[in-house]
Amino acid sequence: MTKKITVNVNGTEHTAEVEPRLLLVHFIREVLNLTGTHIGCDTSSCGACTILLGDKSIKSCTVLAVQANGKSITTVEGLAPEGGPLDPIQEGFKENHGLHCGFCTPGMMLRSKELLANNPNPTEEEIRWGIAGNLCRCTGYNNIVKAIQWAGAKMRGEETPSTEPEFV
Ligand code: FES
Numbered sequence: 001m002t003k004k005i006t007v008n009v010n011g012t013e014h015t016a017e018v019e020p021r022l023l024l025v026h027f028i029r030e031v032l033n034l035t036g037t038h039i040g041c042d043t044s045s046c047g048a049c050t051i052l053l054g055d056k057s058i059k060s061c062t063v064l065a066v067q068a069n070g071k072s073i074t075t076v077e078g079l080a081p082e083g084g085p086l087d088p089i090q091e092g093f094k095e096n097h098g099l100h101c102g103f104c105t106p107g108m109m110l111r112s113k114e115l116l117a118n119n120p121n122p123t124e125e126e127i128r129w130g131i132a133g134n135l136c137r138c139t140g141y142n143n144i145v146k147a148i149q150w151a152g153a154k155m156r157g158e159e160t161p162s163t164e165p166e167f168v
């Protein structure tokens, strides 16, 4: 048995017949071939699969594709138009060396997008709580926090903090 769904992904409508049991993360990766959304666990704990469903960041391994029917999704591929400027959150990660292997980075950036949309000037503690559902095995988090602070300043139209990445 399949069900027809239509989902707007990064501004483009996609219609597909999917099994009701298909997870949204598998729909994104295997049906749409948008492999920037990663799978890092079987337990809904790593956050590598985080996307925006509407304006909410969600772990796409915890949602069925059919639950996204009629909704809009943003994946990492949709953060910046092709050939266009980077999103401030991408710039923040780039400027502050907010990644090492990059496996957690798409999910981390999309989680940060919602965090900054709800709280444009978060404290360090608020950022650390805000990304608590996204695990990074490489960076030690300090540069990720700086990246989010940098992006927040850019989005507020303020001078961005000078970047002094820490290497762990
Ligand atoms: S793949 Fe780990 S939380 Fe979704």
Ligand code: FES
Residues within 6 Å of the ligand: 098, 099, 100, 101, 102, 103, 104, 105, 135, 136, 137, 138, 139
């Ligand atoms: S940069 Fe490697 S898991 Fe975060």
